[in-house]
Amino acid sequence: MTPTTEMYFWDLAKYGEMTTLHLGSKTWIFLNSKRVVAEIIAKRGSMTNTRSPMPVSSGIVSHDRRSLIMPQEAWAEPRRVMHSLLSGTALQQYGEWQEMESTQMMAEYVLKPRSWYRHHYRYANSVIHRIAFGERLQKSTKELEDMQNCVTFFVGSIGTSIIDWFPDLAKLPKFLQVWRLYWTPLGDWNYDVYRSWWDPIRRQVEEGTAKPSFVRDVLLNPETKYSGSDEDAMYVALQLIEAGSDTTREALNIMVMAALEHPEVFSKARAEVDRVCGTGPDARLPRLSDMEQLGYICAMAKEILRWRPIFVVTPDHTASKDFEFEGYTFPEGTGFVINEVPVGNECERPDDFYPERWMDGHETDIAHGLWQFGGGRRICVGYRLAQRSLFINIARLVQSVDFKPAGFYNPKVLNLEAVNEPFPVQVTMRSKDYENLIIREAGVAGVMEDAKLVRDTL
Structure with a gap:
């Protein structure tokens, strides 16, 4: 987020707790305080959990299958199967993989400290790939770039076309929808990238050779009775990989x-x-089981997402029927958008990185009082997985690594999309004791050789 973007969303909050914008044929209400977010998104979630139509970004680019921007009636079934990600059994199984991948990331820090930002990227991609597909990540640079571009091009398509703001234009006869000539190739390319990742794991499931994973044990398990088609299942799985990789990398940066x-x-x-x-020599690496004892680390994860929000606005929560709120009548079709900048800064010392503000007894619940994962019934179903990834890596980096500036940088400009180093950092290990600890733990976890291979390719 640039300072200019931040100022724009701050300006919207000058009009009060709610700001109305007319965008094409749509009406969006920007929610500028925690109070109105809780009232409209959480308490009235049964009436505000659908999405407004986006014929280009949701339809053509996403083949009507990206659950993030699906309308309520289409979203319910993908949401049902993804809800398994929140179960205690799943979190325990996935936690073992998160700890292993984190151990490799720490070994990469020892071997190649200057590539710290790339280690975040590898961890985030590898752990969510393991959760979704049951395999450690073994993709080429080109395949990873393509997957990253699926996210980038999709996000870039949202609101770019005037058709998404005047969705009734999509009702014209197809021979008059000239915009399809531009957007259809992007949607087909995205589909083909997804298919290249999906087909191998689906075959393994069919042949009985697939390892435990979300795809094998939930999405394609006959007992879940998932009612979607093969293409629907593919989009559910690949969206999990998209969502779980990029945001974790950005938060660690x-x-x-x-x-x-x-x-x-x-x-x-x-x-x-x-x-x-x-x-010193008696130290051990933090584990996920330490969360209750490391409340300050949990609070740091929440403060990271508040201090420099990855998402400055959420996808609109659209009213599925007319309702009233404090003297206002909102008709069906009104969109409500969480304005994350003023909402996140509605606190004392908002410019400071101050984890203590979250030490309220709810620090181990990353979604409590924080709206970066959305809210209500459309809250991100993987938020607990994300919390655990942030916790284990923050705790280990805090324990073992020292970070210092290595040149000029602007703390308001994070360059989160940067492929290269987003800002200049000097990385050193805390001491030889911690370097030895990490190397020893990487050997026990069986990831030291993989860490060396990563080193050789950076």
């Missing part, structure tokens, strides 16, 4: 920026980790 700007916070966090995990 924000953590590094916070370390540069507020080293005193990281000193306090390190003291907490040391108290629980020991110091």
